[in-house]
Amino acid sequence: MKIVLAPDSFKGTFSSLEVIEHLEEVARRHFSPLEVVKVPIADGGEGTVDALVTAAKGEYRTVEVMGPLPGMRVKAKYGIIYGKTAVIEMAQASGLPLIPAGKRDPLNATTYGTGEIIKEALDEGIRDFIIGIGGSATNDGGIGAAQALGVKFLDRSGKEVGFGGKQLQFIDRIILDDIDPRIKESTITVICDVSNPLTGPDGATAVYGPQKGVTEETFGILESGMKNYERLIKETTGMDMSMVPGSGAAGGLGAALVAFFGAVLKPGIDTVLDYVRFDELIEGADLVITGEGRIDGQSVYGKVPVGIARRCKPKGVKVVAVVGGMGPGAQRVYECGISGIMPTVNAPMSLDEAIARAEELLKDAADRMFRFIKLGMELKQCESGKLVKI
Numbered sequence: 001m002k003i004v005l006a007p008d009s010f011k012g013t014f015s016s017l018e019v020i021e022h023l024e025e026v027a028r029r030h031f032s033p034l035e036v037v038k039v040p041i042a043d044g045g046e047g048t049v050d051a052l053v054t055a056a057k058g059e060y061r062t063v064e065v066m067g068p069l070p071g072m073r074v075k076a077k078y079g080i081i082y083g084k085t086a087v088i089e090m091a092q093a094s095g096l097p098l099i100p101a102g103k104r105d106p107l108n109a110t111t112y113g114t115g116e117i118i119k120e121a122l123d124e125g126i127r128d129f130i131i132g133i134g135g136s137a138t139n140d141g142g143i144g145a146a147q148a149l150g151v152k153f154l155d156r157s158g159k160e161v162g163f164g165g166k167q168l169q170f171i172d173r174i175i176l177d178d179i180d181p182r183i184k185e186s187t188i189t190v191i192c193d194v195s196n197p198l199t200g201p202d203g204a205t206a207v208y209g210p211q212k213g214v215t216e217e218t219f220g221i222l223e224s225g226m227k228n229y230e231r232l233i234k235e236t237t238g239m240d241m242s243m244v245p246g247s248g249a250a251g252g253l254g255a256a257l258v259a260f261f262g263a264v265l266k267p268g269i270d271t272v273l274d275y276v277r278f279d280e281l282i283e284g285a286d287l288v289i290t291g292e293g294r295i296d297g298q299s300v301y302g303k304v305p306v307g308i309a310r311r312c313k314p315k316g317v318k319v320v321a322v323v324g325g326m327g328p329g330a331q332r333v334y335e336c337g338i339s340g341i342m343p344t345v346n347a348p349m350s351l352d353e354a355i356a357r358a359e360e361l362l363k364d365a366a367d368r369m370f371r372f373i374k375l376g377m378e379l380k381q382c383e384s385g386k387l388v389k390i
Helices: 016-030 048-055 112-123 143-148 165-170 181-185 204-208 216-237 249-261 268-275 304-315 330-336 351-356 358-383
Strands: 002-005 035-038 059-066 073-081 085-089 128-132 152-154 173-175 187-191 264-266 287-295 318-326 338-343
Touching (some): 016 035, 016 048, 016 358, 048 085, 048 128, 048 268, 059 112, 112 128, 112 143, 128 268, 143 152, 187 249, 187 268, 204 216, 216 249, 249 264, 264 268, 268 304, 304 318, 304 330, 318 358, 338 358
Parallel strands (some): 002 035, 085 128, 128 187, 187 264, 287 318, 318 338
Antiparallel strands (some): 059 073, 073 085, 152 173
């Protein structure tokens, strides 16, 4: 029997790799012989580097860069796959989890460290990039990353502005003459699952600013600065970021990568599945097991389990999902190719209890699921007149 384990992370409890380890442990209690193909999956946020490096048998690199706040230093991990492609999570350098909740500061938070990771990979000879831009702490329009790679943002006196979103209001000119020339030799794919524009009621500051620390007092500063920045991008490059879905991703980093470096924004799950060669991995598989922390009606819009199921359905490979919990409309995923959902929570309990017992609950859910799968296999054999104990 061949099964493919391809879950997303369960945020707050397990990485994708940890989910796979627990599922495999339980599966081997029930099936022998068993071939297990491990495919950790992410959609551009946390775990993207691990997912692609593991699936592609790549290598890790670690570099010390500026953190999300000026003066802060962090060790950021990125990956090299197929010997030629760098996989970068902007959150490794510029992510919200790196800043304690009480110290979030979107006026000063910068993406400079993300640009430093790109520069490090360029130094290593890499010219092909996959950049996941989920989980940012920043609202700087991506100017920090651009500064690290040679873009100059000048104020009215001709002096370069500093770091952070508060600097956007002071920019008077954007100079592209000194961009690292190796960027022109590079291909940059940005994994982006949001379609927000740079400014306006659906823009970076309005929608995602509050979780990064934007207040009523700072909103006006950041939004007016972002509008100034949007205007200058159009004057400098001819590109209208208001017409580019996803330009507001990661506090506007999407806009900078597209406008200054020629990046292409792509949906997360399909990009990841292409790079790990998922269609090849499921050849000959009897079953694919996916999952995530919560599945609901919104999961049909590009979430990992549905992305997996849509790849498996044309090949006739069955898919089941192990999930932390089910929300309203979860049944919609059945239409996308998921045959069954197994929640981990098996009794009334608080969220704190569910988190504390996460490993126990996941293994119990896996055990229940595999028992049903065995029963189905035995019933099928019984129908064919060959009742065999599995």
